[in-house]
Amino acid sequence: MIDLGDVRTIVWKELKELLLQRGTTRRGVLASIIVPLVMLGIFIPLQEGARWVQSPMTPLVWIVVPVFLVATMICDSFAGERDRRTLETLLASRLSDQSILFGKIAAYVMYGWGLTLLGLTLGLITVNVTAWHGELLLFPLRSIAFTLAMSLLGAGFAGTGGVLISLRAATARQAQQTMSWVFMGLMFAGGIIGSKLPATWKVAAAQYLAGGTLVKLALTALLIVAAIDVVLALAAMARFQRSKLILD
Amino acid sequence: MQEIVIRTEGLTRDFKTVRAVDGLAIEVRAGTVFGFLGPNGSGKTTTIRMLLGLLEPTAGRAEVLGFDTRTAAGEIRQRCGALLEHPGLYERLSAEDNLEFYARIWRLSAAERRARIRELLEHLGLWERRKEMVGKWSRGMRQKLAVARALLHRPALIFLDEPTAGLDPVAAAALREQLDMLARSEGVTVFLTTHNLSEAEKLCGQVAVIRAGKLLAIGRPEELRSQARGQKAEIVGQEFSPNVLAAVRALPQVISAAVEGNRLVLQLQGGATVAPLVNAIITAGGQVEEVRKASLEDVFLNLVEEER
Numbered sequence: 331m332i333d334l335g336d337v338r339t340i341v342w343k344e345l346k347e348l349l350l351q352r353g354t355t356r357r358g359v360l361a362s363i364i365v366p367l368v369m370l371g372i373f374i375p376l377q378e379g380a381r382w383v384q385s386p387m388t389p390l391v392w393i394v395v396p397v398f399l400v401a402t403m404i405c406d407s408f409a410g411e412r413d414r415r416t417l418e419t420l421l422a423s424r425l426s427d428q429s430i431l432f433g434k435i436a437a438y439v440m441y442g443w444g445l446t447l448l449g450l451t452l453g454l455i456t457v458n459v460t461a462w463h464g465e466l467l468l469f470p471l472r473s474i475a476f477t478l479a480m481s482l483l484g485a486g487f488a489g490t491g492g493v494l495i496s497l498r499a500a501t502a503r504q505a506q507q508t509m510s511w512v513f514m515g516l517m518f519a520g521g522i523i524g525s526k527l528p529a530t531w532k533v534a535a536a537q538y539l540a541g542g543t544l545v546k547l548a549l550t551a552l553l554i555v556a557a558i559d560v561v562l563a564l565a566a567m568a569r570f571q572r573s574k575l576i577l578d
Numbered sequence: 579m580q581e582i583v584i585r586t587e588g589l590t591r592d593f594k595t596v597r598a599v600d601g602l603a604i605e606v607r608a609g610t611v612f613g614f615l616g617p618n619g620s621g622k623t624t625t626i627r628m629l630l631g632l633l634e635p636t637a638g639r640a641e642v643l644g645f646d647t648r649t650a651a652g653e654i655r656q657r658c659g660a661l662l663e664h665p666g667l668y669e670r671l672s673a674e675d676n677l678e679f680y681a682r683i684w685r686l687s688a689a690e691r692r693a694r695i696r697e698l699l700e701h702l703g704l705w706e707r708r709k710e711m712v713g714k715w716s717r718g719m720r721q722k723l724a725v726a727r728a729l730l731h732r733p734a735l736i737f738l739d740e741p742t743a744g745l746d747p748v749a750a751a752a753l754r755e756q757l758d759m760l761a762r763s764e765g766v767t768v769f770l771t772t773h774n775l776s777e778a779e780k781l782c783g784q785v786a787v788i789r790a791g792k793l794l795a796i797g798r799p800e801e802l803r804s805q806a807r808g809q810k811a812e813i814v815g816q817e818f819s820p821n822v823l824a825a826v827r828a829l830p831q832v833i834s835a836a837v838e839g840n841r842l843v844l845q846l847q848g849g850a851t852v853a854p855l856v857n858a859i860i861t862a863g864g865q866v867e868e869v870r871k872a873s874l875e876d877v878f879l880n881l882v883e884e885e886r
Contacts, residue, residue, distance in 0.1 A: 339682040343668070350670040350711075419666025419727075422630050423683050424656040573633045577593075 332428045340433020371452030380461040383469050389477040396442030397484040404492030405505035407434040413501050427570045435489040442485035476548045483555040490562035497569045580607040583767045588638030591624050598624040600791035609765040613782030621791035622771040626737050659733035665724035669713030684731035698726040717744040735767045754781050775875040787881050794881045802877045813842040814868040825862035
């Protein structure tokens with residue numbers, strides 16, 4: 331059973347460890363938060379100016395970046411604990427399987443999505459300060475809603491998938507290698523599957539894309555990613571068995 | 579009659595073709611320090627893992643604090659503290675944060691957490707260094723902190739796997755004293771594995787010896803010493819003449835006797851007492867300075883050798 335208090339406890343520990351991974355909190359905050367925010371929340375909006383709020387690059391950046399950041403860091407979640415020999419003690423505690431699992435996923439999703447929220451806000455402030463024309467520059471409502479929802483689901487995809495890989499890996503390094511292969515595989519698989527689809531399917535997909543409104547397409551994309559997140563979370567739950575984790 | 583907090587019946591665990599624990603049957607009473615002794619790879623850690631519900635037995639069953647390890651492992655873990663094979667500390671976190679994390683897990687209130695963490699760290703002499711990252715600490719300091727973590731929530735039963743490994747003699751003695759006090763005054767049951775047999779002898783009210791997963795003996799240390807076949811005793815003194823040797827050999831409880839320098843080395847029947855031996859030596863003209871009875875270590879080595 332998921333206990334929110336226990337999930338919060340795991341989140342507290344994971345975020346502390348994340349920020350202390352470079353020895354001190356100051357260095358951790360600099361590397362994990364300040365650098366990506368300055369790069370993506372100040373530098374790029376500064377280059378783009380007022381166009382930043384309308385640019386299709388904005389949703390793309392803030393959907394893709396959290397996915398990669400979460401995917402890189404979550405490899406450490408279980409495999410790192412196994413490496414550092416802290417996993418067995420954690421498993422011997424009173425925490426339920428689900429609280430440990432979802433606490434770890436939640437911590438990294440919060441990190442990734444939190445960066446999106448901060449980055450978008452910072453970008454908005456940057457363009458309003460540097461490209462002020464007498465009226466407030468804002469993101470289009472539908473665009474920002476899609477960006478926030480897809481960024482959350484994307485971070486969830488990286489979180490649930492990453493945890494599944496981390497649960498199966500013997501070391502954090504092995505988990506990171508597997509994650510790299512999975513991402514490469516996903517990129518190639520998209521092209522290969524697309525070329526192998528029957529012609530009738532391709533026509534039907536093209537007609538759907540051509541005939542649909544942007545809202546409909548966005549909702550379809552969100553639903554597909556949400557469904558993948560659920561499947562990956564269920565797979566991680568099935569994989570989380572204390573005896574397997576100890577003996578692996 | 580003390581309540582039984584751990585009961586195993588035919589507890590068995592196989593790993594592919596290897597039988598790590600073989601039909602283990604033990605009972606541990608509340609408020610005792612129970613020593614679980616055995617050479618490396620004898621199945622001690624696997625037994626603890628099964629008792630905590632972290633591993634399922636292949637056969638047999640175990641009950642801890644009245645809960646079945648197969649069906650109510652969560653209830654067991656809720657009531658137990660554990661220091662396992664490795665200290666299991668987060669090296670990037672400070673000592674205080676390590677304890678804070680587990681205190682949150684055990685649902686201590688903020689005020690309780692502060693007070694308990696301070697109490698334990700002060701008691702173990704770590705309070706001044708609580709803000710330091712644990713990764714920079716010595717092995718002994720980490721071990722102390724891991725013990726503190728196991729005691730944090732005042733559990734009814736504590737599993738300690740080699741708790742004094744890496745501790746200096748003073749810290750080890752202080753920990754032994756604390757464990758003894760916990761068992762005597764607070765009724766906490768301690769399930770302790772150790773290679774340090776003198777530690778087990780000092781601390782444990784009951785010990786079990788296992789080898790290759792099989793239980794070889796169980797009982798109070800003095801019972802095991804007296805039951806052991808071929809019990810040894812050494813008498814240090816002077817004037818161990820042939821007369822003395824003959825007088826000693828004539829006693830029914832003596833299997834063999836030999837003089838080695840200023841020592842009379844004896845093999846005795848199980849359950850033999852040494853007072854009649856001392857009398858016989860003095861009557862025959864010998865002088866006795868010291869009597870060394872078989873230690874738990876002798877018993878352990880005998881048991882393990884017999885099984886080879």
